[in-house]
Amino acid sequence: MSRNDTYDAIVIGAGSVGMPSAVYLGERGVRVLVLDELPAPGQGQHKAAIGGVRATHSDPAKILLCKDSLEIFRGWKEEHGFDVGWKPGGYAFPIYDEPMEQTLRSLVSTQKSHGLNIDWIDDDAMAELIPGLRREGLRGGTYSPEDGQVSPLLLSVVLMRHAAALGAELRVKEQVTGYLIEGGAIKGLRTDQGVYYAPRVILAAGADAADHGPLLGIEIPVVPDSHEAGITAPVEHFIKPLVVDMRPGPEGKTANFYFGQNSEGQIIFCYTPKELFVGHNRESLSEFLPVLAGRMISLVPRLKHLLVRRVWRGLYPMTPDGVPIVSNVAQVSGLTLAVGMCGQGFMLGIGVGQEVASLAVEGKPLLPAEVAHALRFERDFTAAKTEALK
Ligand SMILES: Cc1cc2nc3c(=O)[nH]c(=O)nc-3n(C[C@H](O)[C@H](O)[C@H](O)COP(=O)(O)OP(=O)(O)OC[C@H]3O[C@@H](n4cnc5c(N)ncnc54)[C@H](O)[C@@H]3O)c2cc1C
Incomplete structure (x- = not known):
């Protein structure tokens, strides 16, 4: 079958980024086509996410972008009438060793300087926040009450319906x-089914982004690495925050284990292995569940x-410096x-998505210039991998 059609903009990828991009382009009256090779929206890495949403980063761009996301998620049901599974409750980092306490305490002052609601709380307050938390060696930790969780499955349905209502x-x-x-x-693009014309194209292809580089005559430095997650049967609600465990795992092999209880009462969990697996393989490893359960x-x-x-198992689409690329491209107008x-x-x-709509339509970022600068495509990716590890 062959199709020929003309749009104001085409978004490649109906994922975590492509769907909201379609919404905010639609809000500007742009006629959008969204294309995805998978059978439904959100079937790429979007559905692999466990749904944690926090603005408490150290990178200014991530802080500002996630602050915007949080504000929209909190008010979504009231404004649009649909549930996205928003569960307030914040993020908690219980800490058991002195060096990590120093690191997090110094990060808190940076985060506060960006207007984030985060504090160091003592061991009693942390234990009250996470009922049943191991007390032995607990020093306290950081808590950011305004962060929360959203359901990836609900969000994909709600966003695509909203984008469609706006004409996408x-x-x-x-x-x-x-x-x-x-x-x-x-001027447009080709698919395995036809040709579409548009003066603006937004590439939101997630873990496959680098494959588009040769087709566009540029190099897109995105490499996927894989991470595993799991979910339990629902239990009565008892944990409010999403909990991040910074202790080293068995033999120091794993880092950044995190879990929370979602709006349905299920415990949802995930970890970042220290030895990263690069590539598209998504087969679950037999070591994941025993290590994580322990x-x-x-x-x-x-x-x-x-x-x-x-x-x-799903893929993190990684850049060399751990900071996203959200940018117009000088070589390809x-x-x-x-x-x-x-x-x-x-x-x-x-x-x-909000940033994309502004870049694509108005040709300029919504973010302050110095923050948007850090997200540009034409930057030095050989700089130290600071954010990649956070
Ligand atoms: C286990 C795990 C847990 C995670 N937990 C969280 C979390 O709690 N919070 C958080 O913020 N993030 C989390 N993430 C990360 C998050 O899932 C990803 O960063 C995010 O989904 C990437 O969004 P994206 O839109 O770039 O990619 P995707 O959501 O994968 O969307 C890209 C889309 O592009 C499509 N596509 C690609 N190439 C083409 C093509 N040539 N033609 C047509 N379509 C194409 C794909 O089919 C896909 O649907 C987690 C990831 C994993 C693996």
């Missing part, structure tokens, strides 16, 4: 295979009664990149 058209099971570029300006139980022993329902979301694309998505 979605075509799934259709793969973008090439671009129409004339005189350095984008860590969860050592932190909150009462969790041993939980019944795990499902585990999965009309092209906006919104890629390299790393492990935070779900929480960044709404803020990035």
Whole structure:
């Protein structure tokens, strides 16, 4: 079948970033086509996310973008009438060793200087926040009460419906295979089913972003690495915050284990292995559940009664410096990149979508110039991997 059509803008990828981009382009009256090779919206890495949303980062761009996301998530049901599974309750980092306490305490002052609501709380307050938390060696930790959680599954349905109500058209099971570029300006693209014309194209292709580089004549430095997650059967609500465990795992092998209880009462959990697995492989590893279960139980022993329902593996689309690329591209006029979301694309998505709409339509960022500068495509990616590890 062949299709020919003309739009104001085409978004490639109906994921964490592409869906909100379609919403905010639609809000500007732009006629948008969203294309995804998978059978439904949110079926890429979006559905792998466990739904944590926090503004408490150290990078100013991530802070501002996630602040925007949080504000929209909090008010979504009231404003639009649909539930996105918003669960307030914040993020808590219980700490058991002195060096980590120093690191987090120094980060708190930076975060406060960006207007974030975060504080160091003592061991009693932390234990009250996370019932059943291991007390031995607990020093306290940081708590940011305004962060929260959202359901990735609900969000994809709600965002795509909203985008459609604003006039966006979605075509799934259709793969973008090439671009129409004339005189350095984008004119449209080719898919495995037809040709579409538009003066603006937004690339939000997640873990596959680098594959589009040769088709566009540029190099897109996004490499996927994989992370595993799981979910239990629901239990009565007892944990408010999303909990991040910074203790080293067994033999120092794992870092950044985090879990929370979602709006349905299920415990949802995830970790970032120290030895990262680069590539697109998404087969679950047999070591994940035993290692993770051991860590969860050592932190909150009462969790041993939980019944795990499902585990999965997904991809973080990583940039070399751990900071996303949200940027127009000088070499290809009309092209906006919104890629390299790393492990935070779900929480960044709404803020990035707003930024994309402004870059694509008005040609300038919404973020303050110096912050937007850090997200540009033409930057030095060989700089130290500071944010990549956070
Ligand atoms: C286990 C795990 C837990 C996570 N937890 C969180 C969390 O709690 N909070 C958080 O913020 N982030 C989390 N993340 C990270 C988050 O999932 C990603 O950063 C985010 O989903 C990336 O969004 P994206 O829009 O860039 O990519 P995606 O959501 O993957 O969207 C990209 C889309 O582009 C489509 N596409 C690509 N190429 C083409 C093509 N040629 N033609 C047509 N379509 C194409 C794909 O099919 C896909 O649907 C987690 C990730 C994992 C793996």
